[in-house]
Amino acid sequence: MASQEIDALAQALSRLPGLGPRSARRVVLHLMKKRETVLQPLLRALEMVEERLKTCSTCGNIDTSDPCGICADPRRDTRALCVVEDVSDLWALDRSRLFPGKYHVLGGRLSALDGVRPEDLNIDGLVARVAAGGIDEVVLAMNATLEGQTTAHYLAERLESYPIRLTQLAHGVPVGGELDYLDEGTLAQALRARRPVG
Amino acid sequence: MASQEIDALAQALSRLPGLGPRSARRVVLHLMKKRETVLQPLLRALEMVEERLKTCSTCGNIDTSDPCGICADPRRDTRALCVVEDVSDLWALDRSRLFPGKYHVLGGRLSALDGVRPEDLNIDGLVARVAAGGIDEVVLAMNATLEGQTTAHYLAERLESYPIRLTQLAHGVPVGGELDYLDEGTLAQALRARRPVG
Numbered sequence: 001m002a003s004q005e006i007d008a009l010a011q012a013l014s015r016l017p018g019l020g021p022r023s024a025r026r027v028v029l030h031l032m033k034k035r036e037t038v039l040q041p042l043l044r045a046l047e048m049v050e051e052r053l054k055t056c057s058t059c060g061n062i063d064t065s066d067p068c069g070i071c072a073d074p075r076r077d078t079r080a081l082c083v084v085e086d087v088s089d090l091w092a093l094d095r096s097r098l099f100p101g102k103y104h105v106l107g108g109r110l111s112a113l114d115g116v117r118p119e120d121l122n123i124d125g126l127v128a129r130v131a132a133g134g135i136d137e138v139v140l141a142m143n144a145t146l147e148g149q150t151t152a153h154y155l156a157e158r159l160e161s162y163p164i165r166l167t168q169l170a171h172g173v174p175v176g177g178e179l180d181y182l183d184e185g186t187l188a189q190a191l192r193a194r195r196p197v198g
Numbered sequence: 199m200a201s202q203e204i205d206a207l208a209q210a211l212s213r214l215p216g217l218g219p220r221s222a223r224r225v226v227l228h229l230m231k232k233r234e235t236v237l238q239p240l241l242r243a244l245e246m247v248e249e250r251l252k253t254c255s256t257c258g259n260i261d262t263s264d265p266c267g268i269c270a271d272p273r274r275d276t277r278a279l280c281v282v283e284d285v286s287d288l289w290a291l292d293r294s295r296l297f298p299g300k301y302h303v304l305g306g307r308l309s310a311l312d313g314v315r316p317e318d319l320n321i322d323g324l325v326a327r328v329a330a331g332g333i334d335e336v337v338l339a340m341n342a343t344l345e346g347q348t349t350a351h352y353l354a355e356r357l358e359s360y361p362i363r364l365t366q367l368a369h370g371v372p373v374g375g376e377l378d379y380l381d382e383g384t385l386a387q388a389l390r391a392r393r394p395v396g
Binding site for chain 1: 201203224227235236242243260261285
């Protein structure tokens with residue numbers, strides 16, 4: 001029943017995470033009913049971001065400026081560098097506001113299965129940043145998956161000759177997690193890394 | 199951490215139904231990572247719809263043309279008219295593809311509480327369409343709420359002098375509904391409107 005333009009919009013929306021065909025239609029209707037308060041602001045915000053979208057040439061973050069807001073922030077500690085697989089990991093970590101340093105985005109993880117080799121990731125960029133000096137600690141914040149940990153091991157080897165402290169995120173019971181529902185791997189890690197109370 | 203432009207986009211997205219602040223951020227990231235395959239198609243689709251958005255001057259539907267696709271469709275039965283409260287009701291009904299006629303959108307329901315009076319709704323337009331002739335049946339497809347039914351009664355009075363068949367949607371047990379979970383009102387309606395088997 002809907003026109004070609006409306007169908008195209010519903011289809012474009014259904015490609016967003018968390019929206020299926022049904023909710024996309026609901027969003028279309030909402031946009032059309034609230035032209036001035038919802039559709040137009042969204043359109044302007046999208047145009048602005050589309051126009052200014054850049055990949056940071058220093059760390060690989062996606063932002064509307066290059067260097068990105070984090071790399072350009074003078075309050076950030078330049079001596080600590082946190083290496084992540086993906087931009088989404090950077091955003092997730094940075095939302096916690098607990099890491100005061102800078103980031104480095106690899107752009108993926110080593111994977112024999114998917115044919116991702118070291119030269120496919122931004123590893124040379126990382127080594128160059130470390131080699132340039134001024135960095136005391138590199139946090140390897142890979143995902144706790146087999147491929148993430150393989151990548152972390154590879155990076156540790158590549159960086160071992162530099163005078164830096166190399167750390168990784170702690171594994172263990174997630175906050176709010178119930179032991180009963182955790183997998184054996186997590187439990188084993190949590191037990192191995194147990195700490196004195198208090 | 200994010201730039202002003204990215205924040206603005208996240209905020210605009212969080213105003214869509216079904217998206218909170220958290221999922222809006224996830225969508226922003228997805229859009230930025232898939233600039234060519236997701237962001238740009240969405241932007242073009244939004245621009246197209248924004249540019250062509252119209253309210254049908256005949257029925258009140260929102261579409262990219264006036265008259266809307268339904269009013270302009272020559273295969274539609276012009277003798278049957280289905281009156282709905284809102285554009286979303288029109289879309290919901292038309293998705294079922296069971297009603298072959300045309301529609302009329304009131305733009306709301308009568309409500310003493312919200313101060314919605316007959317002159318605030320597109321009722322004169324409805325009466326004019328019926329008065330113009332050529333319509334055999336008017337289906338009052340108001341919501342099964344107190345205000346929806348009040349509106350239906352008012353419309354029935356306004357239309358009673360015209361030589362049309364006035365009908366309304368059946369009330370009863372929804373398909374897949376379990377009696378145990380239904381409210382008394384629905385059960386009473388279903389019992390009162392019971393039909394012979396077979």
